[in-house]
Amino acid sequence: MNQNSVHEVVELLQDMMVLTAQNLTRMEVADHYRVIKELGKGKYGKVTLVTHRQRGTPMALKLLPKSSTDLRNFLYEYCIALFLSAHPNIISMFGIAFESVDHYGFLYEAALQSDLISIIKPREGIPEEAAKLCTKQLVSALEFIHSRGLVYRDVKPENVLLFGQDCQCVKLTDFGLTRPRGTRLKLVSGVIPYTAPELSDTANKEGLPIDATLDCWAFGVLLFCLITGYFPWEKTLPSDPFFDDFIVWQETGSTEDLSRHWRKLTIEAMDMMKELLALKPSERGPVSKALRHLDHPWRVDNWKIIEGL
Structure with a gap:
């Protein structure tokens, strides 16, 4: 658009x-x-x-x-x-x-089966098949929003409502933060895991014209939660050791210092995260990049099960 x-x-x-x-x-x-x-x-x-x-x-x-x-x-x-x-x-x-x-x-519309956060098990996430069903539907919804020239800006499990067992139907809600692409936002310190790192440049007094790459970042964090049951970090700031180790991985390719939660991910899932969570917005997204990885296992334990067949 x-x-x-x-x-x-x-x-x-x-x-x-x-x-x-x-x-x-x-x-x-x-x-x-x-x-x-x-x-x-x-x-x-x-x-x-x-x-x-x-x-x-x-x-x-x-x-x-x-x-x-x-x-x-x-x-x-x-x-x-x-x-x-x-x-x-x-x-x-x-x-x-x-x-x-x-x-x-x-x-x-009332979601009588609650929201996505209610089914994410700490340290486990949700079943991989359900995570992939969520992925397909959320990509479709976000692409629709982006095609209208809008940025959703509030991707998180609390805003994904459930309409059916095992994520057969999910729907985005809460559009209070949605803004037209190009809207300038005042920058804030990355106080939550979903905040894209470019929003943390508080020295930029003019703010940032927003685009769909902000949703792509938050979507990557959401998928990490669905797959592992953990947030990848608490804050998108170098002062957060988990995020600092992630920066090293993105810049050098070395996984040596990544937290143990990342070890749950297959090589294909790691590639997906590298694309959705690219540090430079120009190299990130679109959200549809996740669809390329649907035919591959995302969790190491599932890969082992497939190998054993």
Whole structure:
């Protein structure tokens, strides 16, 4: 997608926001929905499972407090989720946005089987077949987002919802951080494993124009978690010894100092990580590079099983 097309998407989103604001329904949740349980909570607000009082339809309701939520930010998140929801691996929206006395809210498809983080076993990950099913679906969703000139910016297992056993169907959710490609972001220290290293250059006061390589980095970290049950590092900073050893591997090819968690990966899986987690953004991605490795074992124990057949 060229820059003109990105501008067209931005203009479309702005038009959607204006129309949504003009038609924002005023109502109280309890008048129309029965609250079943809380699904998640954060500094943004909370997500609850509700059913429609008349039809009984289960829905996920995201509520954001007016006291800490700018109306424009709410409209943006709702409209961008609506804009992307046609993809089968992106959460479906009900097209219902409203405001109550204290909250802004919108409704979307409920994931009754929770999210990806709930099935990742520490020190084990998830079954390799399930990890590969996730990979195919998440690549499809991320490529769809990127084809619209957008960068998702929040790839993590908590934002991958489960719709079926063994990851037969997964869907991305939560688009509050999604931005058009080229948007300049203030740089931050790499405080979480998913933060791409170029975002840690806090000496750059002008910020960084974002692109899809940020999602590729976070996607590589996610796959490492699925395969091993560990994060590869805590912070993407040289002060983190695990990340520093990773830098040495990427720059020299020497695996001698990599943590033992990397030993779970086959040569093919290591090659996949080298591509998705390239230190230079120009050498990284796209996310579809992961698809080249689907026909090869990713875990050493699975390779041994195949060898023994």
